[in-house]
Amino acid sequence: MTEYVVLSAILFTIGCVGVLTRRNALVVFMCVELMLNACNLAFVAFARQHGNLDGQIAAFFVMVVAAAEVVIGLAIIMTIFRTRRSASVDDASLLKY
């Protein structure tokens, strides 16, 4: 079981680093999805370890929530892309100080 948990931690870290370093809003968003999938892997691995179904059910819920998040996220990113002709998170910098 430990291998799967370690793998999920690695995936989570890759996603996390991606969010912090990538500049395109879509790629940032993909990295967030990677983090959610890492959570799913951890849930399923722990469910197997504890021998109950809670973790597997959680994984289904997370998938549904992630799908809803994709809808909202793409809507927002698309609107801002149509206005600015750019999906870079660095360009959106009117709000500061």
Add this chain to the structure above:
Amino acid sequence: MTEFVKPSVEYFELWPLLVVFGVACLGVVVEAFAPRGARYVAQVVLSLGGLVAALVGVVLVARDVQTYDDGAARGVLAIGGTIAIDGPSLFIWGLVLALAIGGVLLFAERHLDGGVSAFAGQASAVPGTDAETAAIAANREHTEVYPLMMFAVFGMMLFPAANDLLTMFVGLEVLSLPLYLLSGLARRRRLLSQEAALKYFLLGAFSSGFFLYGAALIYGYAGSMDFAAINEAVRNDVGSSSLLLIGTGLLSVGLLFKVGAVPFQAWTPDVYQGAPTPVTAFMAAGTKVAAFGAIMRLFYVALGADRWSWQPMLWIIAVLSMFVGAALAITQSDIKRLLAYSSVAHTGFILTGVLGLQATDQLALGEISSVQAVLFYLTTYGFATIGAFAVVSLVRDSGGETTAIDRWAGLGKESPVVAAVFAFFLLAMAGIPLTSGFVGKLAVFSVALAAGAWPVVVAAVIASIVAAFLYIRVIKVMYFDEPVGDGPRVAYPSVLTATTIAVGAAVTLALGVLPGPVLDLAAVAGEFIR
């Protein structure tokens, strides 16, 4: 593998939750089938009716609810133990619903901007194009904001009542997703608004990823996501404590992001400034109330036995939030950003109450518990905030709302009433006696002192003095500075915004002069059940 048992659904106790969700879904149906002209009235009536029905439901349930499991606390565990309807839940439901009614009234305001609401005519139309001009000419407006808001209210009610980690995550997302969209729907200054939505969304999704991984690790530790089972596991010290520690840390990141505590406050000023002011008013008040309810339930119910490991963390975050919030608020030149940083400072003060957790039998007679103090502070903060942002939406010039603080110079002469009400809200936030803020601060400081967190209380008193300076600076600008150019103009609101401001001011005054009834109500609310 255990056999699947069909959970019982406690329809009576869940009525407030169900009616809000039902109204949100009905709102979507109205949006799909009602003619454009009829939607505004239909949506406003539907939302207000739903919120009032839910509020009545909360009162009925609160009168009826029985003691749980022979303990001191009253409440019911609903739907197989996933939702805890206890005193604090019901108090927070009532508060969120009251604030949401104010929110609907602000959303429905059409007098301030020449007969249209504060929301974009057509969000999909790119600013500056023919499509946008056509939408403005046709006086279009997005009535989808009401169902979106009702979904957010549903999330705000589910979040603090969730009794397992999965329900709490779902509540967190249902509360956040509509707010991301609402932030991007401003009629004027569309670019700022869209940018606020993008930042809020990306950072919010990032932080909920942390929450979820924390939930997975705690599940790995305890073998269950139920708060009572986690509490049992923590007490018996099963499993690896590193899983528990890392899980607690990651869960805290997700929750502290939602309340805007330092170091997770970066989104607060940008989103508060960019979002349409009615949305900011509703979001600032409602999210904080809901998220602090969830923080208390997670830390007290699930991780209460492990409080020696999370209390020091909250000490540091509380002190940081107060000082960073107050210090950065002083440097702001925009009133919405100033109020945002002041909300960060308030997060620090409320956390002071949260870390004052003591076991019930350690409390001296007549001493208030930390749950009670935090619930009271949230009430004072919620009403003062929604009122203050409602006032911000009144001060305008030809380009819409004028939020630059130096443009507010001379407001005291232009409109003595508006300036006086705003000054009153600011004094309440500063915690001057005879306002609700004073009693709220007193309550959270005294529970923290009783729990032995005196260094935090000393820091909080110093931070209050720093914060008082910034509120008084705004009052000075309004009353004593010479107006720039032709000075600010105050738009006359309809009865909707006027009611919200009047109720906010009345509650703020009443809680300052006569805090007893609400403190008693918070005391009757009692403790969490598990």
